[in-house]
Amino acid sequence: MKWSVLLLQAGLSQAALRFGCSSVSIQRLDPLVEPGNIPSSHVHQIVGGNAFNATMTGDIGEKGSCTTCAYSEDFSNYWTAAMYFKHKNGSYHRVPIFPNAQLGYEGQNASDIKGGMTVYYTQESFDSNGAQHITAFPPGFRMTVGNPGVTSLNGTRPGLRYTCLQTILTRGSETPDLPSRPCPAGIMAIHHFPACWDGKNVDSPDHQSHMFSTTKGGFRVADPCPASHPIRTPQVAYETLWNTTAFADMWRPEDNDDDDDDGNNGSQPFVWSYNDAKGYGTHADYVFGWKGDSLQRAMNDSCMFHGCGSPGMQGVLKTQTVAEMNACAVKSTVDEEVEGWLDELPGYPME
Ligand SMILES: *[C@@H]1O[C@H](CO)[C@@H](O)[C@H](O)[C@H]1NC(C)=O
Ligand SMILES: *[C@@H]1O[C@H](CO)[C@@H](O)[C@H](O)[C@H]1NC(C)=O
Numbered sequence: 001m002k003w004s005v006l007l008l009q010a011g012l013s014q015a016a017l018r019f020g021c022s023s024v025s026i027q028r029l030d031p032l033v034e035p036g037n038i039p040s041s042h043v044h045q046i047v048g049g050n051a052f053n054a055t056m057t058g059d060i061g062e063k064g065s066c067t068t069c070a071y072s073e074d075f076s077n078y079w080t081a082a083m084y085f086k087h088k089n090g091s092y093h094r095v096p097i098f099p100n101a102q103l104g105y106e107g108q109n110a111s112d113i114k115g116g117m118t119v120y121y122t123q124e125s126f127d128s129n130g131a132q133h134i135t136a137f138p139p140g141f142r143m144t145v146g147n148p149g150v151t152s153l154n155g156t157r158p159g160l161r162y163t164c165l166q167t168i169l170t171r172g173s174e175t176p177d178l179p180s181r182p183c184p185a186g187i188m189a190i191h192h193f194p195a196c197w198d199g200k201n202v203d204s205p206d207h208q209s210h211m212f213s214t215t216k217g218g219f220r221v222a223d224p225c226p227a228s229h230p231i232r233t234p235q236v237a238y239e240t241l242w243n244t245t246a247f248a249d250m251w252r253p254e255d256n257d258d259d260d261d262d263g264n265n266g267s268q269p270f271v272w273s274y275n276d277a278k279g280y281g282t283h284a285d286y287v288f289g290w291k292g293d294s295l296q297r298a299m300n301d302s303c304m305f306h307g308c309g310s311p312g313m314q315g316v317l318k319t320q321t322v323a324e325m326n327a328c329a330v331k332s333t334v335d336e337e338v339e340g341w342l343d344e345l346p347g348y349p350m351e
Protein backbone atom coordinates (compact mmCIF):
# COMPACT_ATOMS: atom_id res chain seq x y z
CA MET A 1 0.00 0.00 0.00
CA LYS A 2 2.75 2.45 0.89
CA TRP A 3 4.17 2.69 -2.62
CA SER A 4 0.85 3.86 -4.04
CA VAL A 5 0.75 6.80 -1.65
CA LEU A 6 4.33 7.74 -2.47
CA LEU A 7 3.44 7.71 -6.17
CA LEU A 8 0.43 9.89 -5.47
CA GLN A 9 2.58 12.43 -3.64
CA ALA A 10 5.25 12.46 -6.31
CA GLY A 11 2.90 12.50 -9.28
CA LEU A 12 0.51 15.30 -8.37
CA SER A 13 0.94 18.97 -7.68
CA GLN A 14 -2.52 19.61 -6.28
CA ALA A 15 -3.40 20.45 -2.70
CA ALA A 16 -6.68 19.53 -1.14
CA LEU A 17 -7.82 18.25 2.24
CA ARG A 18 -10.52 15.65 2.70
CA PHE A 19 -10.79 14.13 6.15
CA GLY A 20 -13.18 12.57 8.61
CA CYS A 21 -14.28 13.99 11.94
CA SER A 22 -16.36 11.78 14.21
CA SER A 23 -19.32 13.13 16.14
CA VAL A 24 -18.35 15.32 19.13
CA SER A 25 -21.90 16.12 20.30
CA ILE A 26 -25.57 16.04 19.29
CA GLN A 27 -27.58 18.64 21.18
CA ARG A 28 -29.55 21.89 20.98
CA LEU A 29 -26.77 24.49 21.07
CA ASP A 30 -25.78 27.09 18.46
CA PRO A 31 -22.88 29.29 19.62
CA LEU A 32 -22.79 31.06 16.25
CA VAL A 33 -26.39 32.06 15.52
CA GLU A 34 -27.84 31.85 19.05
CA PRO A 35 -24.88 32.38 21.43
CA GLY A 36 -25.76 31.79 25.08
CA ASN A 37 -29.13 30.16 24.35
CA ILE A 38 -29.50 26.90 26.31
CA PRO A 39 -31.24 25.33 24.48
CA SER A 40 -31.06 26.80 20.96
CA SER A 41 -34.03 26.40 18.61
CA HIS A 42 -33.14 23.07 17.00
CA VAL A 43 -30.90 20.01 17.35
CA HIS A 44 -27.46 20.03 15.73
CA GLN A 45 -24.91 17.33 14.99
CA ILE A 46 -21.46 18.73 15.68
CA VAL A 47 -17.91 17.57 14.95
CA GLY A 48 -14.44 18.95 15.80
CA GLY A 49 -12.88 20.40 18.95
CA ASN A 50 -14.22 19.86 22.45
CA ALA A 51 -14.31 23.60 23.25
CA PHE A 52 -17.79 23.56 21.65
CA ASN A 53 -20.31 25.19 23.99
CA ALA A 54 -23.26 27.59 24.06
CA THR A 55 -20.84 30.52 23.89
CA MET A 56 -17.55 30.45 21.98
CA THR A 57 -15.31 33.45 21.49
CA GLY A 58 -11.68 34.16 20.65
CA ASP A 59 -9.15 31.72 19.20
CA ILE A 60 -10.84 28.31 19.35
CA GLY A 61 -7.57 26.65 18.29
CA GLU A 62 -6.16 27.58 21.69
CA LYS A 63 -9.14 26.21 23.63
CA GLY A 64 -10.22 22.67 24.36
CA SER A 65 -8.03 19.61 24.79
CA CYS A 66 -9.00 17.26 21.94
CA THR A 67 -10.69 17.08 18.56
CA THR A 68 -12.68 14.40 16.71
CA CYS A 69 -11.00 15.31 13.40
CA ALA A 70 -8.32 13.17 11.76
CA TYR A 71 -6.04 16.25 11.70
CA SER A 72 -5.12 16.72 15.34
CA GLU A 73 -4.31 20.45 14.96
CA ASP A 74 -7.87 21.16 13.78
CA PHE A 75 -9.99 22.28 16.75
CA SER A 76 -12.59 23.94 14.46
CA ASN A 77 -16.26 23.14 14.93
CA TYR A 78 -18.43 22.07 12.03
CA TRP A 79 -22.15 21.44 12.34
CA THR A 80 -25.48 21.02 10.57
CA ALA A 81 -29.02 20.34 11.70
CA ALA A 82 -29.80 16.76 12.67
CA MET A 83 -32.11 14.66 10.49
CA TYR A 84 -35.15 12.88 11.94
CA PHE A 85 -37.52 10.21 10.59
CA LYS A 86 -41.19 11.05 11.05
CA HIS A 87 -43.21 7.86 11.53
CA LYS A 88 -46.77 7.87 10.21
CA ASN A 89 -47.90 7.37 13.81
CA GLY A 90 -46.50 10.84 14.57
CA SER A 91 -43.32 9.86 16.45
CA TYR A 92 -39.82 11.00 15.47
CA HIS A 93 -36.49 9.17 15.57
CA ARG A 94 -33.06 10.66 14.84
CA VAL A 95 -31.45 9.21 11.70
CA PRO A 96 -28.00 7.74 12.40
CA ILE A 97 -24.93 8.90 10.46
CA PHE A 98 -22.42 6.55 8.85
CA PRO A 99 -18.81 7.45 8.00
CA ASN A 100 -17.36 7.89 4.52
CA ALA A 101 -15.77 4.57 3.47
CA GLN A 102 -13.00 6.43 1.61
CA LEU A 103 -11.43 7.90 4.73
CA GLY A 104 -9.66 4.85 6.10
CA TYR A 105 -5.98 4.08 5.74
CA GLU A 106 -3.68 1.14 6.53
CA GLY A 107 -4.96 -0.40 9.73
CA GLN A 108 -7.30 2.53 10.34
CA ASN A 109 -10.76 1.38 9.29
CA ALA A 110 -13.10 4.17 8.17
CA SER A 111 -16.06 2.04 9.30
CA ASP A 112 -14.88 2.55 12.87
CA ILE A 113 -15.30 6.35 12.72
CA LYS A 114 -18.25 7.22 14.95
CA GLY A 115 -20.84 9.15 12.88
CA GLY A 116 -19.61 12.61 11.98
CA MET A 117 -18.87 14.23 8.65
CA THR A 118 -16.40 14.42 5.81
CA VAL A 119 -14.81 17.87 5.67
CA TYR A 120 -13.09 19.33 2.60
CA TYR A 121 -10.78 22.31 2.15
CA THR A 122 -10.14 22.47 -1.59
CA GLN A 123 -8.54 25.13 -3.75
CA GLU A 124 -9.61 25.37 -7.39
CA SER A 125 -11.58 22.16 -7.93
CA PHE A 126 -11.72 18.53 -6.82
CA ASP A 127 -8.44 17.69 -8.55
CA SER A 128 -6.55 20.91 -9.13
CA ASN A 129 -5.25 23.66 -6.86
CA GLY A 130 -5.06 26.23 -9.66
CA ALA A 131 -2.59 29.09 -9.60
CA GLN A 132 -4.13 31.31 -6.93
CA HIS A 133 -2.78 31.90 -3.46
CA ILE A 134 -5.29 30.58 -0.92
CA THR A 135 -5.51 32.52 2.35
CA ALA A 136 -6.38 30.50 5.46
CA PHE A 137 -9.03 31.92 7.80
CA PRO A 138 -7.78 34.01 10.75
CA PRO A 139 -8.41 33.14 14.43
CA GLY A 140 -11.98 34.01 15.47
CA PHE A 141 -13.34 33.48 11.95
CA ARG A 142 -16.85 32.02 11.56
CA MET A 143 -19.59 31.78 8.95
CA THR A 144 -22.84 30.07 8.02
CA VAL A 145 -24.26 28.96 4.69
CA GLY A 146 -27.92 28.44 3.79
CA ASN A 147 -30.92 29.54 5.80
CA PRO A 148 -33.56 27.50 7.67
CA GLY A 149 -36.16 30.09 6.58
CA VAL A 150 -35.92 29.10 2.88
CA THR A 151 -39.12 27.28 1.90
CA SER A 152 -39.06 27.37 -1.90
CA LEU A 153 -36.81 26.14 -4.67
CA ASN A 154 -36.18 29.73 -5.71
CA GLY A 155 -34.39 30.45 -2.45
CA THR A 156 -31.94 27.56 -2.75
CA ARG A 157 -28.26 28.14 -3.58
CA PRO A 158 -25.63 26.23 -5.59
CA GLY A 159 -23.65 23.82 -3.45
CA LEU A 160 -26.44 23.03 -0.97
CA ARG A 161 -27.63 19.68 -2.24
CA TYR A 162 -28.70 16.09 -1.59
CA THR A 163 -27.68 12.80 -3.18
CA CYS A 164 -30.01 9.78 -3.00
CA LEU A 165 -27.53 7.01 -2.17
CA GLN A 166 -28.06 3.82 -4.19
CA THR A 167 -24.89 2.48 -2.51
CA ILE A 168 -22.66 4.05 0.14
CA LEU A 169 -20.37 5.26 -2.66
CA THR A 170 -22.96 6.95 -4.92
CA ARG A 171 -21.90 10.50 -5.82
CA GLY A 172 -23.41 13.13 -8.14
CA SER A 173 -27.11 13.25 -9.18
CA GLU A 174 -27.62 16.13 -6.76
CA THR A 175 -31.02 17.67 -5.97
CA PRO A 176 -31.90 20.87 -4.08
CA ASP A 177 -34.60 19.08 -2.06
CA LEU A 178 -34.74 15.89 -0.03
CA PRO A 179 -35.22 12.82 -2.28
CA SER A 180 -38.91 11.96 -2.57
CA ARG A 181 -38.33 8.26 -3.26
CA PRO A 182 -36.65 5.75 -0.93
CA CYS A 183 -32.83 5.77 -1.18
CA PRO A 184 -31.45 2.24 -0.62
CA ALA A 185 -28.25 3.27 1.21
CA GLY A 186 -29.29 6.62 2.69
CA ILE A 187 -29.19 10.34 1.94
CA MET A 188 -26.05 12.45 1.58
CA ALA A 189 -26.39 16.12 2.58
CA ILE A 190 -23.81 18.41 0.93
CA HIS A 191 -22.85 21.91 2.05
CA HIS A 192 -20.38 24.08 0.09
CA PHE A 193 -19.51 27.32 1.90
CA PRO A 194 -18.63 30.60 0.20
CA ALA A 195 -14.88 31.02 -0.46
CA CYS A 196 -14.50 34.78 -1.12
CA TRP A 197 -13.70 36.89 1.98
CA ASP A 198 -13.86 40.65 2.48
CA GLY A 199 -10.40 40.40 4.06
CA LYS A 200 -11.45 42.40 7.13
CA ASN A 201 -14.23 40.89 9.20
CA VAL A 202 -14.06 37.56 11.01
CA ASP A 203 -17.87 37.59 11.32
CA SER A 204 -20.85 39.77 10.35
CA PRO A 205 -24.31 40.32 11.89
CA ASP A 206 -25.95 37.75 9.58
CA HIS A 207 -22.78 35.56 9.71
CA GLN A 208 -22.77 35.58 5.90
CA SER A 209 -22.14 39.04 4.43
CA HIS A 210 -18.39 39.06 5.20
CA MET A 211 -18.23 36.21 2.68
CA PHE A 212 -19.38 35.90 -0.95
CA SER A 213 -20.10 32.70 -2.82
CA THR A 214 -19.06 32.09 -6.41
CA THR A 215 -19.24 28.32 -5.98
CA LYS A 216 -21.07 26.22 -8.55
CA GLY A 217 -21.13 23.23 -6.21
CA GLY A 218 -19.81 19.80 -7.03
CA PHE A 219 -16.20 21.03 -6.52
CA ARG A 220 -16.31 22.63 -9.96
CA VAL A 221 -14.11 25.64 -10.73
CA ALA A 222 -15.79 28.69 -9.16
CA ASP A 223 -16.13 32.12 -10.72
CA PRO A 224 -13.56 34.76 -9.64
CA CYS A 225 -14.06 36.61 -6.35
CA PRO A 226 -15.63 40.08 -6.67
CA ALA A 227 -13.82 43.31 -5.66
CA SER A 228 -15.99 43.56 -2.53
CA HIS A 229 -14.71 40.15 -1.32
CA PRO A 230 -11.35 39.80 -3.05
CA ILE A 231 -9.57 37.25 -0.83
CA ARG A 232 -9.83 33.61 -1.92
CA THR A 233 -10.09 31.28 1.09
CA PRO A 234 -10.20 27.49 1.06
CA GLN A 235 -13.44 26.07 -0.35
CA VAL A 236 -14.89 24.44 2.77
CA ALA A 237 -17.47 21.71 2.17
CA TYR A 238 -19.21 19.11 4.33
CA GLU A 239 -20.71 15.77 3.38
CA THR A 240 -22.97 14.02 5.89
CA LEU A 241 -24.19 10.49 5.22
CA TRP A 242 -27.58 9.85 6.83
CA ASN A 243 -28.29 6.13 7.19
CA THR A 244 -32.02 5.85 6.51
CA THR A 245 -32.05 2.07 6.03
CA ALA A 246 -33.39 1.25 9.51
CA PHE A 247 -36.61 3.07 8.54
CA ALA A 248 -37.00 1.54 5.06
CA ASP A 249 -39.77 -0.83 6.12
CA MET A 250 -41.73 1.88 7.95
CA TRP A 251 -42.86 3.98 4.99
CA ARG A 252 -43.97 3.86 1.36
CA PRO A 253 -44.08 7.00 -0.82
CA GLU A 254 -47.71 6.31 -1.74
CA ASP A 255 -48.75 6.37 1.93
CA ASN A 256 -48.79 10.13 2.17
CA ASP A 257 -49.81 11.64 -1.18
CA ASP A 258 -50.03 15.33 -0.48
CA ASP A 259 -52.04 15.99 -3.70
CA ASP A 260 -49.93 18.92 -4.80
CA ASP A 261 -48.67 19.14 -8.37
CA ASP A 262 -44.97 18.70 -7.73
CA GLY A 263 -44.92 15.33 -9.52
CA ASN A 264 -44.10 13.61 -6.26
CA ASN A 265 -47.05 11.40 -5.39
CA GLY A 266 -46.08 10.95 -1.79
CA SER A 267 -44.30 12.93 0.84
CA GLN A 268 -41.04 11.55 2.08
CA PRO A 269 -40.73 11.10 5.85
CA PHE A 270 -37.33 12.63 6.65
CA VAL A 271 -37.24 16.08 8.24
CA TRP A 272 -34.49 18.37 9.41
CA SER A 273 -34.60 19.15 13.13
CA TYR A 274 -36.13 22.57 12.39
CA ASN A 275 -39.15 20.77 10.87
CA ASP A 276 -38.26 21.06 7.17
CA ALA A 277 -39.44 18.10 5.09
CA LYS A 278 -38.68 19.71 1.72
CA GLY A 279 -35.07 20.35 2.66
CA TYR A 280 -34.76 23.76 0.97
CA GLY A 281 -33.74 25.34 4.29
CA THR A 282 -30.61 23.20 4.63
CA HIS A 283 -27.77 25.16 6.26
CA ALA A 284 -24.43 24.65 7.98
CA ASP A 285 -22.12 26.42 10.42
CA TYR A 286 -18.34 26.80 10.65
CA VAL A 287 -16.13 28.12 13.46
CA PHE A 288 -12.44 28.21 12.50
CA GLY A 289 -10.10 26.65 15.06
CA TRP A 290 -6.91 25.37 13.41
CA LYS A 291 -3.88 25.75 15.66
CA GLY A 292 -1.27 28.34 14.70
CA ASP A 293 -0.46 28.40 10.98
CA SER A 294 -1.35 24.73 10.39
CA LEU A 295 -4.13 25.38 7.86
CA GLN A 296 -2.01 27.89 5.90
CA ARG A 297 0.88 25.41 5.93
CA ALA A 298 -1.39 22.80 4.36
CA MET A 299 -2.81 25.23 1.80
CA ASN A 300 0.74 26.18 0.77
CA ASP A 301 1.65 22.53 0.24
CA SER A 302 1.12 20.37 -2.83
CA CYS A 303 -0.38 17.43 -0.96
CA MET A 304 -3.75 15.94 -1.73
CA PHE A 305 -6.27 14.05 0.42
CA HIS A 306 -4.49 11.04 2.05
CA GLY A 307 -1.15 12.54 0.93
CA CYS A 308 -1.59 15.41 3.43
CA GLY A 309 -1.74 12.88 6.28
CA SER A 310 -4.34 10.29 7.26
CA PRO A 311 -5.34 8.66 10.55
CA GLY A 312 -2.18 6.95 11.73
CA MET A 313 0.02 8.39 8.92
CA GLN A 314 1.72 11.76 9.36
CA GLY A 315 1.99 14.20 6.45
CA VAL A 316 2.33 17.99 6.25
CA LEU A 317 -0.42 17.89 8.88
CA LYS A 318 -0.29 16.03 12.19
CA THR A 319 -2.83 13.25 12.48
CA GLN A 320 -4.38 11.02 15.11
CA THR A 321 -5.86 7.52 15.03
CA VAL A 322 -9.55 6.71 14.62
CA ALA A 323 -9.62 5.53 18.26
CA GLU A 324 -8.27 8.92 19.38
CA MET A 325 -10.84 10.75 17.21
CA ASN A 326 -13.69 8.71 18.69
CA ALA A 327 -12.47 9.24 22.27
CA CYS A 328 -13.08 13.01 22.12
CA ALA A 329 -16.57 14.14 23.13
CA VAL A 330 -18.51 17.04 24.63
CA LYS A 331 -21.00 16.30 27.38
CA SER A 332 -24.46 17.75 26.65
CA THR A 333 -25.15 21.09 28.31
CA VAL A 334 -28.83 20.75 27.44
CA ASP A 335 -30.73 18.31 29.63
CA GLU A 336 -33.17 16.69 27.18
CA GLU A 337 -33.60 13.52 25.16
CA VAL A 338 -32.78 13.84 21.45
CA GLU A 339 -32.47 10.10 20.72
CA GLY A 340 -34.93 7.18 20.63
CA TRP A 341 -38.61 7.56 19.69
CA LEU A 342 -39.79 11.08 20.53
CA ASP A 343 -43.32 12.54 20.53
CA GLU A 344 -42.10 15.85 19.05
CA LEU A 345 -38.98 17.27 17.48
CA PRO A 346 -37.00 18.80 20.36
CA GLY A 347 -38.06 22.47 20.51
CA TYR A 348 -41.23 21.90 18.42
CA PRO A 349 -43.90 23.02 18.63
CA MET A 350 -42.14 26.23 19.70
CA GLU A 351 -41.99 26.51 23.49
C1 LIG B 1 -20.35 24.99 28.84
O1 LIG B 1 -20.98 26.11 29.37
C2 LIG B 1 -21.72 25.79 30.55
C3 LIG B 1 -22.57 27.00 30.92
O2 LIG B 1 -21.88 28.19 30.71
C4 LIG B 1 -20.72 25.38 31.63
O3 LIG B 1 -21.42 25.07 32.81
C5 LIG B 1 -19.98 24.16 31.14
O4 LIG B 1 -18.97 23.80 32.06
C6 LIG B 1 -19.33 24.42 29.80
N1 LIG B 1 -18.83 23.15 29.28
C7 LIG B 1 -17.62 23.01 28.80
C8 LIG B 1 -17.30 21.64 28.28
O5 LIG B 1 -16.81 23.91 28.78
C1 LIG C 1 -44.57 4.78 16.53
O1 LIG C 1 -43.87 3.64 16.05
C2 LIG C 1 -42.65 3.37 16.71
C3 LIG C 1 -41.96 2.20 15.99
O2 LIG C 1 -42.74 1.08 16.01
C4 LIG C 1 -42.91 3.11 18.19
O3 LIG C 1 -41.72 2.82 18.86
C5 LIG C 1 -43.56 4.36 18.77
O4 LIG C 1 -43.86 4.15 20.12
C6 LIG C 1 -44.83 4.67 17.99
N1 LIG C 1 -45.42 5.90 18.48
C7 LIG C 1 -46.70 6.02 18.84
C8 LIG C 1 -47.15 7.38 19.26
O5 LIG C 1 -47.44 5.07 18.81
Ligand SMILES: *[C@@H]1O[C@H](CO)[C@@H](O)[C@H](O)[C@H]1NC(C)=O
Pocket residue numbers: 109110111112
Ligand atom coordinates in the same frame (compact mmCIF):
# COMPACT_ATOMS: atom_id res chain seq x y z
C1 LIG D 1 -13.64 -2.46 8.33
O1 LIG D 1 -14.65 -2.79 9.27
C2 LIG D 1 -15.81 -3.33 8.65
C3 LIG D 1 -16.90 -3.45 9.72
O2 LIG D 1 -16.38 -3.85 10.95
C4 LIG D 1 -15.46 -4.66 8.01
O3 LIG D 1 -16.59 -5.21 7.38
C5 LIG D 1 -14.36 -4.42 6.95
O4 LIG D 1 -13.93 -5.62 6.40
C6 LIG D 1 -13.17 -3.68 7.56
N1 LIG D 1 -12.30 -3.28 6.49
C7 LIG D 1 -10.98 -3.45 6.55
C8 LIG D 1 -10.20 -2.96 5.36
O5 LIG D 1 -10.44 -3.96 7.50
Ligand SMILES: *[C@@H]1O[C@H](CO)[C@@H](O)[C@H](O)[C@H]1NC(C)=O
Pocket residue numbers: 154155
Ligand atom coordinates in the same frame (compact mmCIF):
# COMPACT_ATOMS: atom_id res chain seq x y z
C1 LIG E 1 -36.89 34.38 -6.73
O1 LIG E 1 -36.08 35.08 -5.79
C2 LIG E 1 -35.66 36.34 -6.26
C3 LIG E 1 -34.64 36.89 -5.26
O2 LIG E 1 -34.86 36.44 -3.96
C4 LIG E 1 -36.89 37.23 -6.41
O3 LIG E 1 -36.49 38.50 -6.88
C5 LIG E 1 -37.81 36.60 -7.45
O4 LIG E 1 -38.99 37.33 -7.57
C6 LIG E 1 -38.16 35.16 -7.05
N1 LIG E 1 -38.88 34.50 -8.15
C7 LIG E 1 -39.96 33.77 -7.95
C8 LIG E 1 -40.54 33.13 -9.15
O5 LIG E 1 -40.48 33.64 -6.86
Ligand SMILES: *[C@@H]1O[C@H](CO)[C@@H](O)[C@H](O)[C@H]1NC(C)=O
Pocket residue numbers: 098099168243245246
Ligand atom coordinates in the same frame (compact mmCIF):
# COMPACT_ATOMS: atom_id res chain seq x y z
C1 LIG F 1 -26.97 1.49 8.28
O1 LIG F 1 -27.91 1.01 9.20
C2 LIG F 1 -28.17 -0.38 9.05
C3 LIG F 1 -29.42 -0.74 9.86
O2 LIG F 1 -29.46 -0.08 11.07
C4 LIG F 1 -26.92 -1.15 9.42
O3 LIG F 1 -27.13 -2.52 9.33
C5 LIG F 1 -25.81 -0.72 8.45
O4 LIG F 1 -24.59 -1.34 8.81
C6 LIG F 1 -25.63 0.78 8.45
N1 LIG F 1 -24.77 1.15 7.32
C7 LIG F 1 -23.56 1.69 7.46
C8 LIG F 1 -22.80 1.96 6.19
O5 LIG F 1 -23.09 1.95 8.54
Ligand SMILES: *[C@@H]1O[C@H](CO)[C@@H](O)[C@H](O)[C@H]1NC(C)=O
Pocket residue numbers: 263264265
Ligand atom coordinates in the same frame (compact mmCIF):
# COMPACT_ATOMS: atom_id res chain seq x y z
C1 LIG G 1 -47.36 10.13 -9.97
O1 LIG G 1 -48.58 9.62 -10.48
C2 LIG G 1 -48.75 9.84 -11.86
C3 LIG G 1 -50.15 9.41 -12.24
O2 LIG G 1 -50.51 8.24 -11.59
C4 LIG G 1 -47.64 9.10 -12.63
O3 LIG G 1 -47.78 9.34 -14.02
C5 LIG G 1 -46.29 9.60 -12.17
O4 LIG G 1 -45.25 8.86 -12.77
C6 LIG G 1 -46.15 9.47 -10.64
N1 LIG G 1 -44.94 10.13 -10.20
C7 LIG G 1 -44.07 9.55 -9.38
C8 LIG G 1 -42.85 10.36 -9.01
O5 LIG G 1 -44.22 8.42 -8.95
Ligand SMILES: *[C@@H]1O[C@H](CO)[C@@H](O)[C@H](O)[C@H]1NC(C)=O
Pocket residue numbers: 133293296297300
Ligand atom coordinates in the same frame (compact mmCIF):
# COMPACT_ATOMS: atom_id res chain seq x y z
C1 LIG H 1 2.41 30.46 2.58
O1 LIG H 1 2.82 31.02 1.36
C2 LIG H 1 2.88 32.45 1.38
C3 LIG H 1 3.13 32.93 -0.06
O2 LIG H 1 4.15 32.21 -0.63
C4 LIG H 1 3.95 32.88 2.36
O3 LIG H 1 4.01 34.29 2.41
C5 LIG H 1 3.60 32.32 3.75
O4 LIG H 1 4.66 32.61 4.66
C6 LIG H 1 3.39 30.81 3.70
N1 LIG H 1 2.87 30.40 4.99
C7 LIG H 1 3.17 29.22 5.55
C8 LIG H 1 2.58 28.95 6.90
O5 LIG H 1 3.85 28.38 5.03
